[in-house]
Amino acid sequence: MESDKKNLSFSKQKIALILIFFWIVYILFDYVTTALIRFSYGKPFFSSIKLFGTTMYIIQLITIFIVYFIIAPKFLKKINWKSILIALVFSFSTFIIIRYLIEQIITDYLFGLVNYPTKTAISYYIYDNLHYGSFIVFSSLFLWMTLHSIHTLKQNNIIEKEKKEAEINFLKSQINPHFLFNTLNNIYSLVSVNSPHSLKAIENLSAIMRFTTYETNKDKIEIEREIDYINQYLDLEQIRYGEKFYVEKEFLIENSKKLIHPYIISPLIENAIKHGVVKDINHPIKINLKTNSEYLEISVSNKINQHQKDETSGIGLTNLKKRLNYYFGNNYNFEIKNDYETFHIYLKIPLNDEN
Template sequence: MKINDKTLLLSKKSEWLVISIFWLIYTFFDYTGNGLIRSVQGKTFFHLPDLFSITMYFVQIFTIFIIYTIVAPKFLKKINWKTIAISLILSFATFIFIRYVIEQVLTDILFDKINYFEGTPLSFYIYDNLHYGTFIVFSSLFIWMAVHLIKTLQKTNSIEKEKKEAEIKFLKAQINPHFLFNTLNNIYSLVSINSDQSLKAIENLSAIMRFTTYETHKESIEIEQEINYIKQYLALEQIRFGEKFFVKTAFDIQNYNTLIPPYILSPLVENAIKHGSVRESENPIVIDLNTTKDFLEISVKNKINQHQKDQEKGIGLMNLKQRLNHYFENQYQFEIQNDYITFTIYLKFPLNAEN
């Protein structure tokens, strides 16, 4: 999956800005510290740096650059004791080599000066530079690991977000075929008997398909739109079943303009109609929907139709559960009670949440 680098918080420019700020802060405190030492010794706080104080700053800059661009990216992408040891050895070697080239070779050529006397033992030179290089080496490696960790977390979050978006698009794509399997059977039944209600059924289906085509692809819709969809759906089923269609609805909505994820309530109703018994006046399907300022609650209760067998039973509810996880994570209640006679679904989720 391709990640757009422009979406990352830390661009290359930002990385180098962080490094530059770090080096400037270090230089400031280094100069200030030396100035305080001179003040204690009775000397002036401000002074022009000598040659090897200036060259040390260049050594540090080049060391940071090489560690950050070559050593750390090469060996610390997988952090373990081996890669840490190799990175430290190479980083210190880099500092020592750069300092030798600048202060023992270049300054000798340009200014006829060297920092370490001729004949300085190699062991002492390495030991002394381990001391001077410790802060810069560890700081450079730490900054790279911190930036690398931030970028890794950002990429992980970006991948997870794209994965969720892909999943939700897939789940929404499953909604329309699932719905069509139900409604087209209804239309077929009406047309086959030349019912005058077939035109009304087609009108209802048209309204429903407008909803599933244009609204379900949005991130959020008004509650009123979802309720209108449910009413159209029930009207279509009423035409199909005629007088022997018993459904009780109770809608108590505080604000019909409140936004909710699309197609989040309808699957409960569709499931009840598809798998429940709708022809018994003493056991009607009961749909109870209400909202408060902060929450929406819906319960759908139906008597189970023992004569209807459907191999695709539960597809709508499984999709709904996955979508609820996507939209609300663990901030919702989704309960199913099934005693093999009555099937009840209860759903509660927060309103005005960031969907």
Template sequence: MKSILDRKRATLYAWIGLVFLLLWLFSDLANNPDTFGERAVNNIWRVAYVVVLNYVLFEFTLARASRKRIFSSLFLLVAHIMLYSWGLYAWRFIGIQLGAYTALTTFSSAEAGATKQMEFSVMSIFFFGILRHIYDYIQLKHAAQQLRIEKQEAELNYLKSQTNPHFLFNTLNNIYSLARDKSDLAPESILRLSKILRFMLYEAGGSFVAIEQELKIISDYLALEQLRYDESLRVNFNHDVEDMKQALPPLLLMPLVENAFKHGVSETRNQPFVDIHLSVNKRQLTFIVKNSTEATLEERQAKENIGLSNLRRQLELLYTEYSLSVQQGDYVFTATLKINLASHV
């Protein structure tokens, strides 16, 4: 049950009442400038009454009306009609007695006076009802939009919670391989891992990082991967970025780099390679990752791993203009990501 002391709703009706009063004052000023002062005070007195009555009507009487309570609902509606007519006429009489209302019109009978007051009340009902509906619609639309944003943020955080451990798991596997082989490169790989972890803990938790930070973490990851392979692995990483301070969601590009090693280079026995190119010009980002594979076009089935699937969903939540395409050739796999950075939602 709504509390009769709902301050937010009461404030809404007070503002609607103020607008309703201003409209009447404007009408009186245009049509009856000689008696504008008296009419202004009269309307303030009447509007104060209908504000309270409309609040009760819309927030309680109509809200509780139902078929199960048909008799009580009808009784309350009839009571409101009486309050809007005879009640407002009585309120006018009280104002006259208190000196707060000036009787500018003389009625032939009390019934005529009540009927005249009902005209004022009906206009107020329509006015309050329309503005109340508009306000509630805007609030409902805003709440739905906020709920959608919160849902998308929750899903995006969930995708990140999947991607980051996935990224970390692959990195730890690299170090494990070096440690198992008792490689002298294991200490250096641990040092590089600590840099990656520092980025994940202190930078990747936010919504954006500068592109230069994303490039640095990619470089560290490439260096860490290269420690696992001999000189037969060829890695080419180049970029053309007009503004290194441009914002980019952290680790957004990393799944494509990971995919090149985990599902490409690691399965290639002869002349493995990874070619990576990033360009960002006029807010248009293009990221191309090409890597060697052991499978031919006929042998490899088009099946995306969790990294690429999560990346696609993150792009859906983050941008309105983007494309992610993958192409499997004979012993070569190419992933191309294009994003209009200005289309961030």
């Protein structure tokens, strides 16, 4: 992120080089165009640049720098018709004043030559220089707006990236407490009755907490790591419920080393266990997970526990939905069906290096 910020804007040195390069390209274009016109009239293609041709190029370069570094930043912070008009007035005024100073005062002092007769009317002088200064003024303002737009776009992208990273870190921080509340309740129930499964439950919880502490902080993990986490979680719940824990699971994994974002599929299973009925042999919780080279698909269905009232219900799925939007945009399928008796969730996400 720090490197992004360092590359966010052009340095003044880079901008100066861009402006000089633009000026050189303009000089070459102007010279070649003029040479072609001369050549069409039978005159030599190449000719020396005269005094006021040289001064004009100098005037244009000075104007470009003043417009870019002073006028445009001051008046075009908010681009609208009023600000553009003011910027144009000051830019043309700058060109006219600089040209007058160089070609009517400095050249007169150094060489005894002026470009305009001393009796030239002010109105004509201004009108004539509006013509000569139009290209360099408009192109300078356009160049500033273009580079400013690129800078603004980069800045907005970095701000948006920082915002999303902050949000995803916040959502991950919500995962661990949410899960911890569930599992500690399970262990408490085992310890309270001196169950021999207490140590096994603590062992499972330790393995699970290693996952939630280390793996969920990674951008991506191997699928097998999340599956191990799911199995540890189900083992913990099996200890809690004993024989009356009816879960049917089927994992068909083509490549267990394939990378996925952590804690993507687990919330679906946790939600089913927490808010579903696990003791009904006729309506077991069903988990079907399969992958191929392109997609991961998981469906989880459970009978709804009509007697459970939980204020935290839906936190896991809400967080999951936000993370799916962040990771995949619109490139995923997330469906929830609820007929008030059965709760069914289907998720399909792409498996590739881009996500």
